[in-house]
Structures are given as C-alpha cells and as structure tokens.
Amino acid sequence: MSDEKNRIANRTFGELISDGFRLFAENYTKLILIFAFFYIISIIIGVFILTDLRWYSDILTAKANIAANKYYNNPNSITQEDYNIIIQSFFMNLLIILLEWIIGAIFTVISMCSVSTFVYKKYFKEDADLFDEFKKAFNFNLLKVILLLGLGIPLGFILLVFPGIILFLYFIFLIFTYNSENRDNPISEARTISKGSYLRIIGVFFIALILTGACNMIYLIIISYVWPVNSSDINSWYNPATRNFGFIILYELVNSVILIVFAPLFICLLTPVFASSKARKDLGIITTEKRINIPMQAYYPPASQYGVPLNNGMFCPFCGVKIISPKKFCPRCGKSIIFE
Structure with a gap:
C-alpha cells in the first residue's frame, strides 16, 4: 500500500485527470443511476417550490420593465411605486436564483457523498459494492457536508462570491472525509488535505464545467428546433388558472439531459486529485520553495x-x-x- 501511495502522490495533474476519465468510463453505468435519481428529485422539488415564485416574478418583471421604460423616456415621470416595483423585482429574481441553486447544490452534494467512497475504492482497485457504500454514506456527518457545501457555497457566492470560492477550495474534500475511517474531525481533515491542491481543484472544476457546458450548449440548440417552446406556452404552464406541473417538469428534464448525463464527471475527476493529496499528506510530503541561505558577512571596522x-x-x-x-x-x- 505504501508503494501505491508513493505512486499516486507523485502523479502529475495530467495523469490524475486521465485516471478520472477512466473512472468515469468504467463506473458510469452504476454512477449515473444515483446521479440521475437525485437530479430528477431536485427538479421535481424545485418545480413545486419555485413555480408560484416564478409566476409572481414574471409579473413583477413585466411591471419593472414598464417602469424602466418610463424612466428612460422621462426620468421625472417615475414614481416611488415604480422604484418599489423595480427593487421588488430584483430581489425576487435574486431569491429564486438562490433557492434554485441551494436545491440543486444540496442534492448534488448528497449524490456525490453517496458514491464518493465507492469511487475512491474503485480508484485503488479495491472490492466495493455500490449499494453497501450507498447505505453507509447516510450518517450524521452528512448533515455537516450539506450545511457547509450544499448551503454555504451558494450563499457565499450569492452574497460576496469570495466566501463561496474559499468554502469550495478548502472543504470540497469533505465529501470524502466525512465518511472516512477517521470521523472525529472530518472538516479539519478535509482542510488539511486540500492544502497545496487548490490549483488542481480549480482545474478539475473548470474541466468538468467547460466540457459539460459545451455539450449542453450544442444540445440546447438542437432541442430548440426539435421541441420549440415559446414564452406563451411557458406562461400558460405557470399561470395558476392553466397550470400544468407535468409539462413544467418535462420541460426542465428535457433541458437538463446533458447535465444529468455528465453529472458523475466531477466526482470522478476529483477522486484521483483527492487520493493524491491524501497520499502526500499521509507520507508527509510538503511542497516548499527552495531557499538559498547566504551567510551574513561580519562587519569589521x-x-x-x-x-x-x-x-x-x-x-x-x-x-x-x-x-x-x-x-x-x-x-x-x-x-x-x-x-x-
């Protein structure tokens, strides 16, 4: 095991990414079931929670646009009520974005935590049963991960951006450490392991984001021709008088196909980076800058x-x-x- 840790600790970022894609290909049929299940659940819950808010937001946005046009034509013609509508519209849209992000983040965290140990063991070519690891994943420490990553990161990004980035870089490995053998302080363990790996974590994030985003953009262009949906159709689905939750859920699912397909990619790319960082920490390998000590010359008057x-x-x-x-x-x- 020590030789294996040495090998993984010394692997380059390119080699770790290659390992991640291999994990993605080899375990995709098992992982996609878990991620698709939680992603669909998040869409359904999001639809039932946010539908009324979105309908009200659309009404406020239409009124805010009228008020904005009044201001552009004649700044003196806008009233205090118009200002209130613009402010209400802004904060309502911000609230919807935040709630939508929190719901998605919570279920994404749960899905990654439920397979993290399985993927980690598979990376070391150990025997692992997905169903057994799935059951073990749900313990009290999972609540810490949900609060810190599922709730903390969206709030951090929405409010000040930088807190969200810091939480992501410092504690993303918590999805592994919360269910490790040493559960005494998984948050501190995740923070310790992540030291020196921030650029690798950022690299993994952008690789997964760019690949998924590029494929999703192409897919959405194609689906807009296959199933053209105009604003009047969407308004009729959200209108309380003609509301159709079935079509809303179907519309969200169709537009999220690529996001579901590539959902396991991030955890597969992140696992080798975590394994390498943990191996370096266990072996006591610390990367420091090389310093040249120049002896001080004594002064002789x-x-x-x-x-x-x-x-x-x-x-x-x-x-x-x-x-x-x-x-x-x-x-x-x-x-x-x-x-x-």
Whole structure:
C-alpha cells in the first residue's frame, strides 16, 4: 500500500485527470443511476417550490420593465411605486436564483457523498459494492457536508462570491472525509488535505464545467428546433388558472439531459486529485520553495576604530565592556582588541 501511495502522490495533474476519465468510463453505468435519481428529485422539488415564485416574478418583471421604460423616456415621470416595483423585482429574481441553486447544490452534494467512497475504492482497485457504500454514506456527518457545501457555497457566492470560492477550495474534500475511517474531525481533515491542491481543484472544476457546458450548449440548440417552446406556452404552464406541473417538469428534464448525463464527471475527476493529496499528506510530503541561505558577512571596522581609549582604560568595541588595564583579549567576549 505504501508503494501505491508513493505512486499516486507523485502523479502529475495530467495523469490524475486521465485516471478520472477512466473512472468515469468504467463506473458510469452504476454512477449515473444515483446521479440521475437525485437530479430528477431536485427538479421535481424545485418545480413545486419555485413555480408560484416564478409566476409572481414574471409579473413583477413585466411591471419593472414598464417602469424602466418610463424612466428612460422621462426620468421625472417615475414614481416611488415604480422604484418599489423595480427593487421588488430584483430581489425576487435574486431569491429564486438562490433557492434554485441551494436545491440543486444540496442534492448534488448528497449524490456525490453517496458514491464518493465507492469511487475512491474503485480508484485503488479495491472490492466495493455500490449499494453497501450507498447505505453507509447516510450518517450524521452528512448533515455537516450539506450545511457547509450544499448551503454555504451558494450563499457565499450569492452574497460576496469570495466566501463561496474559499468554502469550495478548502472543504470540497469533505465529501470524502466525512465518511472516512477517521470521523472525529472530518472538516479539519478535509482542510488539511486540500492544502497545496487548490490549483488542481480549480482545474478539475473548470474541466468538468467547460466540457459539460459545451455539450449542453450544442444540445440546447438542437432541442430548440426539435421541441420549440415559446414564452406563451411557458406562461400558460405557470399561470395558476392553466397550470400544468407535468409539462413544467418535462420541460426542465428535457433541458437538463446533458447535465444529468455528465453529472458523475466531477466526482470522478476529483477522486484521483483527492487520493493524491491524501497520499502526500499521509507520507508527509510538503511542497516548499527552495531557499538559498547566504551567510551574513561580519562587519569589521577599520583598525583605527578598534577600542575607545580613555584616560583610565578603554571600552571593548564589540561588547562595550569597560577594560581598566590593557589586555590582549576582551575579558567578556574574548575577542582580540590589539591595535595594529
């Protein structure tokens, strides 16, 4: 096992990404079942929670657009009520984005946590049963992961951006450590393992994001021709008088096909990076900058400055002690005080 840890600890980022794609290909048929299940559940819950808010937001947005046009045509014609509508519309849209992000993040975290140990063991070519690891994944520590990553990251990004980035970089490995053998302090363990791996974590995130985003963009262009849905159709689905939850859910599912297909990619790419970082931590490998120590050159003043003669003795120029009678060496520091 020590040899295996050494091998993984010394693998380059490119090799780890290659390992991640191999994990994605080899375990895809099992992982996609878990991710698709949780993704569909998140869509259904999101539809039932956000449908009324979205309908109300559409009404506010239409009124806010009218108020904005009034302001552009004649800034003096806008009233306090118009200002209130614009502000309400802004915060309503922000609330919907936040809730939508939180719902998606929570179920994404749950799905990644439920397979993290399975993928980690598969990376080390150990025997692992997906169903057994799935059952073990649901414990009290999972709540910590949900609160920190599922709730904390969306709030951090929405409010100030940087807190969300810091939480992601520092604690993304919590999806592995929360269910590890050492569960005493999984948050601190995740933070320790992530040190020195921030660029790799960012790299994994962008690789998964760019690949999924590019494929999703192409898919959405194609699906817009296959199933053209205009705004009047969507409004009729959201309108309380003609509401159709079935079509709303179907529309969300059709537009999320590529996101579901590539959902296991991030955890598969992240697992080798976590394994390498953990191996480096276990082996005590710390990356530091190489420093060149240049010894300080001692300063020797001119001979004429050696000693400070007095009427009754002298002072040592090195330590400052007063020497009453002339001596070859200072009685305190032992340095030569002979004048030449």
